[in-house]
Amino acid sequence: MIEEFIETLNTDFIILPFYFIVWLASVIWYRTYYDTVLKYYPIYLMYTLLTELLGYLVKFTDSFQLVSDDRYHWYNVIIYNIYSVVTYSYxxxxxxxxxxxxxxxxxxxxGASVSMGSFxxxxxxxxxxxxxxxIAELISALILLSAIALYLKEKFQWNSFKSLKYNLMFWTSVGLGIFYAYFPFTLLFLYWAPELYTKFHLHDWLIGLIFVLYGxxxxxxxxxxxxxxx
Known part of the structure; x- marks a missing residue:
């Protein structure tokens, strides 16, 4: 199984080591925010890493299968649907x-109630x-972007950028804002206009934005x- 994993490694999953680096950093600096609203941050980051790893194993190995129909043995969509619900809720x-x-x-x-209701x-x-x-992804992303906008509005009312640049929640919000302004629309293109999704290399842009998010x-x-x- 390990040999199969290595042979099928592709550019989609070069992000995995970066996930690990970000998680490791979150653990090393945990003492500086352990009693804040982000106290479960390292757990969430590890959950992301494990989700991507499981998604990879299901898609590229024969040892993992999540659907009963053997024709779709490589489908890992359910993993990411669950991940989306957990992420938005968090x-x-x-x-x-x-x-x-x-x-x-x-x-x-x-907004959170509408999001969960849409799922x-x-x-x-x-x-x-x-x-x-x-559709649930799009609705939830728009609501999350609104929440981020409210947070940034409050912060800029009382703080300068000079102080905000040392704020962990500020950087988290910037990354989320950039990513979720793009991500749901890639799914819509993938579903309704797959030829445009391929033509404009939207998947490559998505991978790049994941690096920006976790960066x-x-x-x-x-x-x-x-x-x-x-």
Whole structure:
């Protein structure tokens, strides 16, 4: 199985070592944010790494299969559908906790309910074992972007960029904002216009943005200062 894993290694998964580096950094600097809203950050990063690893094993080895139909033995979509629900829930919770304005908190709470509801409704129209939940992803990404915008609005009202550049949550938000402004639309192109998805190399752009996302995570973990977190 190990030989098969090495032989089938492709550019999609050169990101795996980078995931590990970011997770390792989050553990090394954990003492500086262990009692903040990001206290579960290392667990989330490890979950991401394990999700990508399992997704790779299902797609490129015969030892793992998540669907009953052997024709689709390489389908790993269910892993990423579950990951999406966990990811959106996690970051909605973070922004709900960290926002100061009670009205903004309510908006995030309502948005999170709409997001989870959209995933639930999607189950009646799409099989999560065989299809990405595209519409739910798009709705949830737009709501997450709104939560990020509310957070940045509050931060810039009371802080200068000079202080924010040492804020771990700021860097996390920048990375999430860049990535989720792009990611859901790639799924829509993949579903409704696969020829354009291929023609414009949107998958390669997606891999590049994953590096940007986790690059900002890494920068934030390394340069942040505890007193600048909030």
């Amino acid at each position: 970051f909605f919770y973070i922004y709900w906790k960290i926002l100061n304005d009670k009205k903004h908190k309510k908006w995030v709470l309502y 639930l409704i999607s189950l009646f129209f799409q099989n999560p074992h065989y299809s990405h939940l595209y 900002t995570f890494l920068v934030g973990v390394i340069i942040h200062r505890r007193r600048n977190f909030q």
